[in-house]
Amino acid sequence: MPKSALDKDLKKVGRLEDATQALSRSIAAPGLAILFLIAIFLFMSGLAPVGPLSLFVIAGGVIAGYMALNIGANDVANNMGPAVGSRALPLGAALVIAAICEAAGAILAGGDVVNTISKDIIVPHDEFDVRDFVMLMMASFLAAAIWIHLATYLNAPVSTTHSIVGGVLGAGIAAAGFSIVNWPTMGAIAASWVISPVMGGLIAAALLGFVKWQVLFREDRVSAARRWVPVLIGLMAGVFTMYLALKGLKHIYHPSTATVWLLGLAAFALGTLATRPWVVRRAATLENRRKHVAGLFTLPLIFAAALLSFAHGANDVANAVGPLAAIVAAAETGHASTGNVTLPLWVLMIGALGISLGLALFGPRLIRTVGTKITKMDAPRAYCVALAAAITVLIASALGLPVSSTHIAIGGVFGVGFLREQLANLGLRADGPKPPKPSPNEPSSLSATPEDAIRKQIKREKRRLVRRRHVVTIAAAWVITVPAAGGLAAIFYGLLKTLVDF
Known part of the structure; x- marks a missing residue:
């Protein structure tokens, strides 16, 4: 029976309403971001010190807000992506937890001092004009923000620290030629492009291998989980x-190396003992x-993702508002400074709000x-990625190696993915060795051994459990x-x- 004209018209109206809602959602996010930047402009207009550089301060505030939005849109995904992908957290809950923890880390532990030139990348001479210095910071700030924006649009997670560098x-x-650059520092940063993802991937794969075999x-x-899951949670607490x-708290707390180890061991013991009854x-x-057993990792994974977000907010708020x-x-001083400068609370607030809003919108x-x-x-894989990220940063800090938290987290995701791929190609499924299928010409008692099944599996076409195109895209973006x-x-x-000299 043909549909009536009324039914066809109603369907057209429904499609129009869906298209209108989709369009409104796509417009709402940029609109709210623009309102945020306008609010910063008005705020900075009333706060900027009176003088020849006041317009630069106002423009710098707006650029800082734009940078914070892009950090929230790009960098925070590294902490919450695995938790959402494993379905330990729905997207909405992940956004709320990350926004709260990022803001708390930025405001409570973001510190009152920040290195202005991002790890001494440049060392300007004493005669360097203050106006040129301000323009240098604005240009570098704006370029980093635009690059991160483009990378986010291309679905490529990149290092915000490297963008600013x-x-x-x-x-x-x-501004001053190649002599201004601190090349040894740049060499160390370039080395981190390889060190960060490789370390993160190897440690995440090792942790996942331990979870699988143990x-x-x-x-x-179930018995194995009762024995080892509390130990793994205790390890998370200690790390x-x-x-x-x-x-995460380096700006407000400076413990000695021995104190850090004692705190870690105490947290490991308490975490193991406290979670065993649970x-x-x-x-x-x-x-x-x-x-069912993998579900035991869900709650620890949520805590790990929240702690990573807190530490990220404490560390990377300087990337948003340091310049x-x-x-x-x-x-205020009339001098170009490459040392440490005061980081006021209102500057931290711009960074914290911008990161949280960028995360929620984009x-x-x-x-x-x-x-x-x-x-x-899944929960165990995502848990291993989160734990590997923290372990890698600790090892790198102890060795004095510059690493990127973004590269570590993505390297961890690739690490667990490639381990799964290798195990699958060896005939090892998520549940263990794949049982052999009985031959139709032989009784089941004479069926092939597990070793025969593994050899047959190896001869088959290799399985691909990691999407290679993302490897190429992300690696290219990093380089x-x-x-x-x-x-x-x-x-x-x-x-x-x-423009200024015109």
């Missing part, structure tokens, strides 16, 4: 205690199935990329981050110099 490098060379591949998974003491109670209701602090200090897209599009995640941000910064510095 590239911006400062490019603008510094444009728990998930065991015949009695994150050390991580927060060294990194694990035993949960295990008593579980079936001896991988999916703004340098501009404000230069405007973060979901990259969270899905990190959590679902590189490799399939070109510093030169791309540097090139943009050099262009922006030249434009600013021309």
Whole structure:
């Protein structure tokens, strides 16, 4: 029976309403971001010190807000992506937890002092004009923000620290030539492009291998979980205690190395003992199935993701507002400073609000990329990625190696993905060795051994459990981050110099 004209018209109206809602959502996020930047402009207009550099301070505040929005949209996905991809957290809850923890880390532990030139990338001479210094910081800041914005649009998680390094490098060379650059520091940063993802991937794969062979591949998974899951949670407690003491709270607490180790060991012991009764109670209701046992990692994973977000807010708020602090200090003192300057609370607030708002408005897209599009995640895999990120930072800090938290987290995701791929190609499924299928010409008692099944599996076509195109896209974005941000910064510095001197 043909549909009536009324039914067809109603369907057209429904499609129009859906299209209108989708359009309104796509417009709402940029609109709210613009309102946020307008609010910063008005706030900075009433706060900027009176003087020849007041307009630069106002513009710097707006650029800082834009940078914070982009950090929230890109960088925070590394912490929450695996948790969302494993379905330990729905996207909405992840956004709320990350926003709260990022803001809390930025405001409570963001510190009152920040290095203005991002790890001494440039060392300007004493005669360096303060106005040129302010323009250098603005150009590098704006270039880094635009590059991160572009990378987010392309679904490529990049290092915000490296973006700023590239911006400062490019603008510094444009302002004073190659002699201004601290090349040994740049060499160490370039080495971190390889060190960070490799360390993160190897440690995450090692942790996942331990979980698989000690728990998930065991015949009695429940008994194995009762034994090892409290230990793994205790390890998380110890590692994150050390991580927060060294990194997340470094601006307000400076413990000695011995104190950090004592805190870590105490947290490991307390975490193991405190969570064992909880694990035993949960295990008593579980079936001896991988999916049920893997659920024991869900709650620890949520805590790990929240702690990573707190530490990220404490550390990376300086990336969002550090150059703004340098501009404000230069405007107030009349001198270009490459040392430490005061980071006022209102500057921290701009960074904290911008990161949280950028995460809420633009973060979901990259969270899905990190959590679902590189490799399939579950709670144990995501837990290993989060724990590996903290362990890698601790090891790198102890060795004095410069590493990127973004590269570590993404390297961890690739690490667990490639381990899964290798195990699958060896005939090892998530539940352990794949049982052999009985031959149709032989009785089941004479069927092939597990070793025969593994050999047959190896001969088959290799399985691909990691999407290679994301490997290429992300690696390319990492490699070109510093030169791309540097090139943009050099262009922006030249434009600013021309406009100001005109």
